[in-house]
Amino acid sequence: MKILISNDDGIDSTGIAALAKELKKIGDVTVIAPRTEQSAVGHAITMKFPLRITEYSKNGDFFGYAIDGTPADCIKIGIRNIMKTPPDIVVSGINCGSNTAINIIYSGTVSAAREAAIMDVPAIAVSVTNHDPKHYEYAAKFSADLTKLVVQHKLKTGTLLNVNVPDLPEEEIAGVLLTKQGKSKWDDIYEERKDPYGKEYYWLTGNLIQADNKLETDQFAVKQNYVSVTPIHFDLTDYETYDTMKEWHLENMSKQKS
């Protein structure tokens, strides 16, 4: 099994090392990841600047390829120009901090997996629920187990699995749940500060407003110490609104031509 690993925390992060170590037990691993941290870049891609590919070593051994771009860039150039043929699966992570509810929208980790899904490659994004995780081991083992399941069940093209793992030792994990994206959102706050020259600048902080209270949502499941697995896709059409908007009669907005 050919496995491509990427992330958004950068190729030198602890999470990607833990993931690569575990996945090497079940397949032929290629690591292609951003040279520097790319958290919260969403699904950005680099078009106005060129990319560079650098070989990256760890403790004297070749570890993977560093790209001076975004997570989505890594998947695109990784599959097209480094691997040349698509891998059997892409696994992105292990991210520091959960990517549940609204955070899925901002996440670079998820966008690497989503870019793979766009390229018709099955993909998993994996995050641990702590910004300084203590327990990558279980998340890495779980990623390997889920990788085997995804390949076995032939996950539908265009879908990726977004996985969030509580930052706990294995014996404290409550179980594994299939979930939906939660509705919790950030109450953003921009802290106003002054620079040494007296000019204002603004720094984003905020609090996640917990709007989920059912185990079938990613956000609540991880709060209750479950591993959450959410299938997500990139068809953003709101079909419910599509149906109700038929009554808006948009066709009347311009003179129809015969």
Added chain:
Amino acid sequence: MKILISNDDGIDSTGIAALAKELKKIGDVTVIAPRTEQSAVGHAITMKFPLRITEYSKNGDFFGYAIDGTPADCIKIGIRNIMKTPPDIVVSGINCGSNTAINIIYSGTVSAAREAAIMDVPAIAVSVTNHDPKHYEYAAKFSADLTKLVVQHKLKTGTLLNVNVPDLPEEEIAGVLLTKQGKSKWDDIYEERKDPYGKEYYWLTGNLIQADNKLETDQFAVKQNYVSVTPIHFDLTDYETYDTMKEWHLENMSKQKS
């Protein structure tokens, strides 16, 4: 009616000027846009650096606020720290180049509108189908008409309208269609070049593979000279796969605790 205008091409772009001019006829307009071009940044937000707010003038008159961040940053800080109270609607654009099919995922224009939807503010993203558009006038007029419709119909919270307008004079527009996100995707190519020092660098190009042939898709509608209006949302759950994945029995992946 309070209208917040943003974009991803930057506050000095022709498209945002055309949009502001037309929307000022129907409401109280505030322009808050990136200081520099932010195309293809997706839904990136700035967390590792602070933001600055600069007043921006055009021909000696105050035009709006420039933010040295992403489109999504502009909406967040614009509503929280500049406007203080949410506008009645956010309109993002007018973008140079269509944001149909897979391009919705990469688009900064769409992400500004999506950030508004996340903040429970109705929103429209508007693009013209040409990288150097000749006909902003009709797109601007259409945006004003649609803005009135959105407020009148009370568009559902969490949904935004993604609008694509052919780059044509009004009399050549075939009509207006309610559409779904198309399935056309890019066949990416990274051009390999050498820098003056002999080192390789790679530049993203590619061709959009036309996979849409029905007027009910955004991509095909604009190809046929129709204005396309697509309702999109930020619930990324793939409900169809969610249902089929119940048979995977993920609960068996870890020992359940009693």
